[in-house]
Amino acid sequence: MFQFHLDHTDTSSSARCGRWETPHGVVETPAFMPVGTRGSVKGVWPHQLAETGAQMILANTYHLTLRPGEKVVQELGGLHEFMGWNGPILTDSGGFQVFSLGALRQLDDDRVVFKSHIDGSILDLTPARAMQIQEDLGADCIMCLDECPPHDAPVSKLEEAVARTTRWAQICRETHKRADQALFGIVQGGIHPQLRERSAEGLLKLDFPGYAVGGLSVGESPEEMYRTLDFTTPMLPKEKPRYLMGVGRPIDIIEGVLRGIDLFDCVMPTRNARNATAFTSHGTVKMRNLKYQTDREPLDSECDCSTCQQFSRGFLRHLFTVGEMLGPMLLSVHNLRFYQRVVTELRSAIKSNSAQEFRREHLARMRDGP
Amino acid sequence: MFQFHLDHTDTSSSARCGRWETPHGVVETPAFMPVGTRGSVKGVWPHQLAETGAQMILANTYHLTLRPGEKVVQELGGLHEFMGWNGPILTDSGGFQVFSLGALRQLDDDRVVFKSHIDGSILDLTPARAMQIQEDLGADCIMCLDECPPHDAPVSKLEEAVARTTRWAQICRETHKRADQALFGIVQGGIHPQLRERSAEGLLKLDFPGYAVGGLSVGESPEEMYRTLDFTTPMLPKEKPRYLMGVGRPIDIIEGVLRGIDLFDCVMPTRNARNATAFTSHGTVKMRNLKYQTDREPLDSECDCSTCQQFSRGFLRHLFTVGEMLGPMLLSVHNLRFYQRVVTELRSAIKSNSAQEFRREHLARMRDGP
Numbered sequence: 105m106f107q108f109h110l111d112h113t114d115t116s117s118s119a120r121c122g123r124w125e126t127p128h129g130v131v132e133t134p135a136f137m138p139v140g141t142r143g144s145v146k147g148v149w150p151h152q153l154a155e156t157g158a159q160m161i162l163a164n165t166y167h168l169t170l171r172p173g174e175k176v177v178q179e180l181g182g183l184h185e186f187m188g189w190n191g192p193i194l195t196d197s198g199g200f201q202v203f204s205l206g207a208l209r210q211l212d213d214d215r216v217v218f219k220s221h222i223d224g225s226i227l228d229l230t231p232a233r234a235m236q237i238q239e240d241l242g243a244d245c246i247m248c249l250d251e252c253p254p255h256d257a258p259v260s261k262l263e264e265a266v267a268r269t270t271r272w273a274q275i276c277r278e279t280h281k282r283a284d285q286a287l288f289g290i291v292q293g294g295i296h297p298q299l300r301e302r303s304a305e306g307l308l309k310l311d312f313p314g315y316a317v318g319g320l321s322v323g324e325s326p327e328e329m330y331r332t333l334d335f336t337t338p339m340l341p342k343e344k345p346r347y348l349m350g351v352g353r354p355i356d357i358i359e360g361v362l363r364g365i366d367l368f369d370c371v372m373p374t375r376n377a378r379n380a381t382a383f384t385s386h387g388t389v390k391m392r393n394l395k396y397q398t399d400r401e402p403l404d405s406e407c408d409c410s411t412c413q414q415f416s417r418g419f420l421r422h423l424f425t426v427g428e429m430l431g432p433m434l435l436s437v438h439n440l441r442f443y444q445r446v447v448t449e450l451r452s453a454i455k456s457n458s459a460q461e462f463r464r465e466h467l468a469r470m471r472d473g474p
Numbered sequence: 475m476f477q478f479h480l481d482h483t484d485t486s487s488s489a490r491c492g493r494w495e496t497p498h499g500v501v502e503t504p505a506f507m508p509v510g511t512r513g514s515v516k517g518v519w520p521h522q523l524a525e526t527g528a529q530m531i532l533a534n535t536y537h538l539t540l541r542p543g544e545k546v547v548q549e550l551g552g553l554h555e556f557m558g559w560n561g562p563i564l565t566d567s568g569g570f571q572v573f574s575l576g577a578l579r580q581l582d583d584d585r586v587v588f589k590s591h592i593d594g595s596i597l598d599l600t601p602a603r604a605m606q607i608q609e610d611l612g613a614d615c616i617m618c619l620d621e622c623p624p625h626d627a628p629v630s631k632l633e634e635a636v637a638r639t640t641r642w643a644q645i646c647r648e649t650h651k652r653a654d655q656a657l658f659g660i661v662q663g664g665i666h667p668q669l670r671e672r673s674a675e676g677l678l679k680l681d682f683p684g685y686a687v688g689g690l691s692v693g694e695s696p697e698e699m700y701r702t703l704d705f706t707t708p709m710l711p712k713e714k715p716r717y718l719m720g721v722g723r724p725i726d727i728i729e730g731v732l733r734g735i736d737l738f739d740c741v742m743p744t745r746n747a748r749n750a751t752a753f754t755s756h757g758t759v760k761m762r763n764l765k766y767q768t769d770r771e772p773l774d775s776e777c778d779c780s781t782c783q784q785f786s787r788g789f790l791r792h793l794f795t796v797g798e799m800l801g802p803m804l805l806s807v808h809n810l811r812f813y814q815r816v817v818t819e820l821r822s823a824i825k826s827n828s829a830q831e832f833r834r835e836h837l838a839r840m841r842d843g844p
């Protein structure tokens with residue numbers, strides 16, 4: 105049900121392209137997953153999301169278990185029917201939000217207890233509970249409960265997190281029952297090779313159908329992240345999909361692909377869109393800039409998205425200036441399409457063994473400036 | 475360029491159906507125009523707006539002259555290109571907002587001077603200036619500058635407004651130059667037959683290509699509005715389009731059509747959508763209601779809109795509960811489609827001489843409750 109076919113590995117890097125079969129369709133990799141935190145990729149209809157080229161999307165367990173609750177999603181037919189997205193969906197475990205958003209109440213070998221950031225209600229998350237919630241939500245790909253410490257945590261804390269994440273992964277593996285869901289283990293260990301190795305070893309014994317790299321994009325520098333990937337992805341089995349959680353900027357995705365990552369997710373395209381920041385072929389631009397006031401050109405002349413086909417920079421600027429919700433809507437479609445073009449072009453580049461060249465060209469274009 | 479063809483008048487009422495040719499296409503009447511206040515019908519892409527059945531839309535001169543300014547719109551190719559709507563557009567004169575939103579600074583025979591509700595800048599509106607702004611904006615149908623007093627104004631004030639509106643209409647008629655724009659006169663006079671008659675007489679001498687009924691839906695009761703239409707529309711030439719400004723609820727549109735009105739506009743479908751209020755075949759409903767939490771049915775089983783084809787009431791409720799912008803987006807499409815279904819069904823009813831029956835059925839359905 106979850107065949108992963110590696111089609112080709114780039115001769116100039118560790119970049120690989122493939123196809124991942126899921127119960128809700130095939131995902132061509134490398135793939136970028138837009139984030140539908142609370143069951144909606146903000147400002148975009150599901151069919152528009154598909155038109156940007158998105159194949160698989162992510163939804164957040166933490167937010168959905170708080171509202172509307174996984175039982176409600178289940179009663180409404182599961183996540184796919186609930187949010188009107190018939191393609192593959194991935195849910196995270198809730199762990200990341202729990203450690204970053206919630207007021208932590210208790211963390212021990214068995215559980216992590218939080219106070220909701222919304223209404224103060226208590227969420228008692230055990231590995232088994234994380235499995236139950238994600239089974240009820242019904243995504244195609246789900247995540248083990250992990251502990252994701254901050255970047256500046258002391259090594260002893262990172263070691264503890266690796267140990268806890270491994271122990272919890274085992275419980276998740278034993279608890280998870282749905283055959284139509286692929287359960288991924290999450291490698292932790294910060295930027296330390298030995299900790300990453302210890303984490304990967306523990307998880308590999310459990311033989312997951314795929315592996316996520318967690319604990320990155322949590323405050324470390326891009327170089328630290330790339331170096332960590334340099335030594336982490338080789339620890340993971342070639343024949344299984346690899347997912348770099350919560351990353352990132354277009355260049356981070358390219359660097360991740362070059363190091364053998366297959367799946368990415370990030371809120372950046374839609375969050376930036378709401379802040380009037382556009383990704384373009386020549387760098388990011390601020391749409392509120394006065395210089396666009398009477399600019400009749402499309403936002404990005406190289407872009408084939410619905411927004412660039414129909415609207416001028418001047419109109420986009422106006423929408424943001426007066427605070428019309430159409431502004432974030434139009435820019436979200438454009439930014440999401442930009443990300444999909446990056447991974448589409450990456451897949452082509454890999455097939456022609458030119459992934460490194462693609463990276464160089466991308467950086468050169470960005471240096472041109474918008 | 476602005477042929478108005480009356481196809482049929484209902485035998486059971488004054489309701490009529492027709493086709494109005496404009497430089498940007500034909501409008502089947504009776505027609506409902508969604509409101510794109512600042513160049514965007516809130517929460518809806520232009521192509522989605524067309525899919526709801528909207529043929530002609532309205533934009534507000536007052537808002538657009540303040541931001542981005544009519545010269546900017548002109549430089550961006552005019553209102554159609556600016557907002558990505560290639561169908562007919564109507565702009566109001568700015569008078570209504572000036573009297574209701576702005577801090578009035580001065581009103582005399584020649585002009586009305588306001589302080590902007592946005593940045594305190596001064597807007598000095600004369601009839602000639604209202605023409606210049608609307609010519610620059612470039613809508614297909616534009617309005618004379620009128621004075622729209624509040625419902626509770628003393629009769630002397632209403633008389634003054636009629637006199638001023640007539641005088642200004644003459645200046646507008648003489649000033650307006652663009653042959654590809656139809657300039658409408660606006661009948662004022664509150665709910666008083668003699669004042670309405672005086673206003674209509676003055677305007678008819680100027681032989682406008684169409685007439686608007688202004689000064690209604692400003693606080694009077696529905697019955698007062700209907701009674702006013704009873705005696706006002708017969709004063710207007712049969713062979714020209716009649717536009718009831720800023721009206722209203724679905725029942726108000728039906729009552730207006732029965733009294734011979736052809737064109738309507740109102741912010742209600744989109745404003746209500748943002749407030750989680752849905753128009754349905756059986757009355758209005760509040761989508762935040764807990765009873766919809768696990769409701770898998772579409773919002774309105776009789777509706778053919780994109781929202782009702784894809785999403786459940788439970789998902790809509792969730793979106794409003796968590797404050798996702800997709801909620802207002804989905805509900806705006808539905809509410810706009812509801813309004814278009816009302817006028818589409820009215821056109822059919824008129825053709826089969828059953829407009830009165832349509833009104834009765836509508837009221838009976840609403841009484842059923844949702």
Ligand SMILES: [Zn+2]
Nearest residue numbers: 407409412438
């Ligand atoms: Zn674009």
Ligand SMILES: [Zn+2]
Nearest residue numbers: 777779782808
């Ligand atoms: Zn509908």
